[in-house]
Amino acid sequence: MLKGKSSKSALIQITPKQNRNLFLKGMFLMELLEGEREIIVEHVDAILKNYRNDRENLIPILQEVQGRLGYLPGLAMEKIAKAINIPAVDVFGLATFYNQFRLNPPGKHQIKVCMGTACYMVGGQIALDSFERRLNIKEGETTCDRNFSLERVACVGCCSIAPVVVVDDIIEGKVTPTRVDGIMLSFETDSQKKKNEKEKCEEEGNQLWVQFLQKDAMKN
Amino acid sequence: MGAVSTERCYEKLKSKATEKIESLKQKPVVWIGTATCGKAAGAVKIREAFKEEITGKGLDARVIEVGCMGYCYAEPLAIISKPGFPTLCYGHLDEGLVKRLVEDFLVNDDPCFEFAMVALESNDFFPTFTDFPRGVYEQKIILEHCGFIDPEDIDHYIDREGYAALAKVLTMKPEEVLAEIKASNLRGRGGAGFPAGTKWEACKKAKGSVKYVICNADEGDPGAFMDRSILESNPHQVIEGLVICAYAVGATGGYFYIRSEYPQAIRRVKTALQQAREKGLLGNSILGSSFDFDIEVFQGSGAFVCGEGTALVNSMEGKMGIPEHRPPRLSTSGFRGKPTVLNNVKTFCYVPVIMRKGADWFKSTGTPSSPGTAVFALVGKVANAGLVEVPMGTTLRQLIYDVGEGIPGEKKFKAVQIGGPSGGCLPKSALDVPIDFDSLQEAGAMMGSGGLVVLDEDDCMVGIARYFLEFTQKESCGKCTFCRLGTKHMLEILNDITKGQENELASLNILWELAEDIKAGSLCNLGKTAPNPVLTTLRYFRDEYEAHIKEGCCPALTCKHLITYFIAPEKCSKLCNVCVGSCPTEAIYTREDGLKAIGQEKCVKCNNCLKACPPQYNAVVKLSPPELLKEKESELK
Structure with a gap:
């Protein structure tokens, strides 16, 4: 699950095959990026200091860890289990029992499709299908570049503008596949724009100036 | 001695609050509904627009955030009160309209009647709530203040007789309080309708000096948002009910169990608790009496089964939310093994009103076996979606056609799904069933926590049954075999039917058999009620199932594969x-x-x-x- 060295102390050992099974359930454990390990340890230690280390505080601790890191890395769960002095499998069991906890890092942009009754009835599934098609992932997964993650959520409480999609905390009402395309396009153009602007500043800026001077000279 | 000081303590709080509210009324105030539903519709933008316009024009007016009035179809909403004018409510706001309202109403004294929805108090210019069919049928007990007071300022609630019941209760004996609640025949609003008084009495009689009171706000039904709305709009009424209950049963600690999916409700409840502590309404010697009690907030982690009492307690103890066998009931051995009262948000909400106005007043509303009102989140194919509160005994027809103003787009009514994933679908013939715990149960549905979805001719009943079963199947904790595997088997059959891969009518009998077995073989109410959507649709809409199987045709034209x-x-x-x-x-x-x-x-x-x-x-x-x-x-x- 985690790269290399920690395996001796690791209480949760997940074989590649198990990982593959989890992957199929949308609960795959992604490999840690460089430097991520230190960040996790630092945050978890800080959080554990704030709580009395008994089982009753387990859920609040997990909630805070997820609040800070965005998900529950295996490493964090092991550390928490040790601190509370319970088997790591109990922590892992709890994290997989409750819907709130996620074991894979969220994407940079989170897309949540509402599947409350009202949304389902007027095409929530259609919106979800469209996102799955566009992003090429299933619900509960994150794209490989960690840019987008897709989730289905229970009612977000805006049944009057169903079907609803929450994109990075912005609520989009009455979503159709066309709107899905629009949302994705706006992400693409945004990143393209940023790229272009950067390039423009660095290179084209000078060229444009040169062109302008040339034109000016021709007129005269 | 104690009684006198308690009353004096309260009167001091009250006069201060009234003074504050009176001074507020001297100036124009814009009240904006910013519960989650309002925010979703863009209330934050509207609030900023109002603030910008008001400061831009240099006006002396305040902008206050309130909760949800229940008129979700017209969000974003704002109420504008200006001395000398009737207080008016405006719906479907946008930035242009905000500009106009500030310019015409706040600056130039023209209330823009053409954009107003309703007036809050009777006047000569504009109709009030009671002039609309919805206002005629609605009777608000627990939603009375929702949307009209600032949930983040305790003085608004105190000014409206808030905490008066608590002051009164503290001068009474706990037995008297219990007797009043028992006399009112208040039934738990979590869905099952268990009498609250009986529950409290059992907890009071239980041995032990440490007892707990827990408010269940783990509202997990898809499409239901009553508890969220109450906690976001008027948290103090729930807190007051909780404290009264604690006094009656002799509890030492209280908890709110709120879903973590409701961040705004959690924030507002925490603020409210803090303010109550500052005013001496929580903590040591409440209102100068000898009663000590405090409340904490626990955040649930998103498991539907945790709405079940024993599962909820397990989850608070840091375990998986898996239900346990009863007895022992929670009232004798609950949280940390101590006697515990667990009631729904709405149940606690009724308590202060009952204590203030008396059990007889409460019983004058509703039916003899189910007194009081019912709160519904009215959604689906209905013109005026939103939060409604009607007396028990109102028929479904009145609720859908008068309060909800019928089905939009000249479509035909097909069914009403009541009670969420545990409830059932009732057809047109059941429209005249009165809404109360017992009548709905007889018809095959249940009160549930109050989600009500209207379905029209474009909705496939097999698809709806499949949707709810998929939900309960996912949320099944896995303890009981019938619930874990039975629901899965049922779901597979339904999946096959909606995909046109099922050609045998006999599969309907298997569905029926499985449903009966799951009901009999499950420990908690999640399993016991999970087959309800399938059973009721099979009972009332068998022809649709048959069309799927025999003709491979979906009459409502919604099943994708057909x-x-x-x-x-x-x-x-x-x-x-x-x-x-x-x-x-x-x-x-x-x-x-x-x-x-x-x-x-x-x-x-x-x-x-x-x-x-x-x-x-x-x-x-x-x-x-x-x-x-x-x-x-x-x-x-």
């Missing part, structure tokens, strides 16, 4: 290209003769072309069963 999209050539305009552009998979092409057609192998049935086709043509149609397509195509040739 329909195809087709562009009717006689209606299609050769000059229009909208559908081609709308198709996300480029399945639609232009034929040689200029007409449009759908390449079925590419079509993902996203419904986009049907929506895109201009209404004057309406050329895209759905066909079910898909075999009809061949007929149509052969006609073409």
